[in-house]
Amino acid sequence: MSRQPRTRQLPGFGLTLGSTLLYLSLLVLLPLAALAAKAASLGWRDFLAAAAEPRVLAAYRLTFGAALAAAGVNAVCGTLVAWALARYRFAGRALLDALIDLPFALPTAVSGIALTALYAPNGWLGQQLAPLGVRVAYTPLGVVVALIFIGLPFVVRTLQPAIEELPAEVEEAAAMLGATRWQTLRRVILPAVLPAVLTGFALSFARALGEYGSVVFISGNLPLRTEIASLLILTKLEQYDYAGATAIATTMLAASFVLLLLINGLQAWAVRRGGGEQR
Numbered sequence: 001m002s003r004q005p006r007t008r009q010l011p012g013f014g015l016t017l018g019s020t021l022l023y024l025s026l027l028v029l030l031p032l033a034a035l036a037a038k039a040a041s042l043g044w045r046d047f048l049a050a051a052a053e054p055r056v057l058a059a060y061r062l063t064f065g066a067a068l069a070a071a072g073v074n075a076v077c078g079t080l081v082a083w084a085l086a087r088y089r090f091a092g093r094a095l096l097d098a099l100i101d102l103p104f105a106l107p108t109a110v111s112g113i114a115l116t117a118l119y120a121p122n123g124w125l126g127q128q129l130a131p132l133g134v135r136v137a138y139t140p141l142g143v144v145v146a147l148i149f150i151g152l153p154f155v156v157r158t159l160q161p162a163i164e165e166l167p168a169e170v171e172e173a174a175a176m177l178g179a180t181r182w183q184t185l186r187r188v189i190l191p192a193v194l195p196a197v198l199t200g201f202a203l204s205f206a207r208a209l210g211e212y213g214s215v216v217f218i219s220g221n222l223p224l225r226t227e228i229a230s231l232l233i234l235t236k237l238e239q240y241d242y243a244g245a246t247a248i249a250t251t252m253l254a255a256s257f258v259l260l261l262l263i264n265g266l267q268a269w270a271v272r273r274g275g276g277e278q279r
Contacts, residue, residue: 032253039250042243050247055223056232059248062140063229064255067208070147075201077148078155079193085156086163100157103150108213115146116217138220143228146215147208154207155200162196191270198267202260209256 039047050056084090085097103111119136120126126137136142166189174184212230219226229252236245 035246035250035253038242038246042247046243047247047250050241050244051251053244055227056229056244056248058224059227059229059232060251060255062143062226063209063252064259066140066143066147066228067205069144070151070208071201071205073144073148074151074155074204075197078152078200078204079159079197081152082156082159082163086160087168100153103153108150108211109217111149112146112214112217115142115149115214119145119218137218138222138226140219140226142218142220143215143226146218147211150211150214151204151207154203155197158200158203159193159196162193166192194270195267198263198270202263202267205263206256206260209252 042050081100085093085100106114116137117123118125119129119142121130121135121137123137126135129136134141136145170188171184174188179187210230212228212234215228216231219228219231221227221231229248233245233248233252236242236248
């Protein structure tokens with residue numbers, strides 16, 4: 001009996017895989033390896049001294065805290081926006097759909113200048129908020145606002161296809177079976193879109209961590225108050241403090257990697273849980 005020939009990969013698999021690995025190595029792995037090698041050359045004492053200065057710790061707290069807050073707001077508001085765009089037809093829908101992508105197209109510096117002009121004490125919205133005792137520009141709140149602005153499209157564009165693929169009939173079937181709106185949301189809709197929500201949250205969070213241009217204008221860059229880690233790294237480089245810049249960058253990289261791993265793990269759990277509930 002003749003043996004069946006082994007199934008081979010599609011033609012071009014080796015070339016595309018090799019190109020992918022080369023691309024990742026040159027543009028991702030080598031820079032990260034160089035950063036890790038530079039950090040290893042500092043020694044633990046110098047590394048900790050540079051990475052744990054009070055000014056640096058304040059920048060960490062603001063950067064990660066503002067990024068998490070902005071990603072959380074975007075996860076909620078982005079879900080509502082994506083639901084409206086996917087489920088309803090209304091006047092101005094096409095314009096709203098196009099405006100969602102505006103932060104993608106705008107240079108980050110332009111976004112920062114526009115937000116500062118809008119929320120400054122003499123700005124259009126700043127003048128209205130000042131009598132209420134609310135200050136946005138040159139405060140940590142301004143950093144969160146800027147990060148919400150640049151991160152919203154990631155959530156909306158991740159969620160919109162998932163909502164469009166969810167048939168409206170499943171909601172009608174749940175209602176016919178006696179489920180309340182809250183039960184339909186919790187048992188039918190949320191398990192189906194939760195992985196996409198978490199993906200959008202992760203993308204928005206990752207984008208916020210590395211944001212620079214839109215934040216430096218509205219934050220005011222006050223040390224220990226409104227200074228983000230990206231700006232502090234640039235400041236260290238301008239002062240020829242390469243060890244300090246390397247320590248901050250390495251700490252940010254490690255913390256970001258751990259947080260993104262946790263978010264991806266949560267996303268995988270949501271996918272398994274959603275699949276189990278559907279069965």
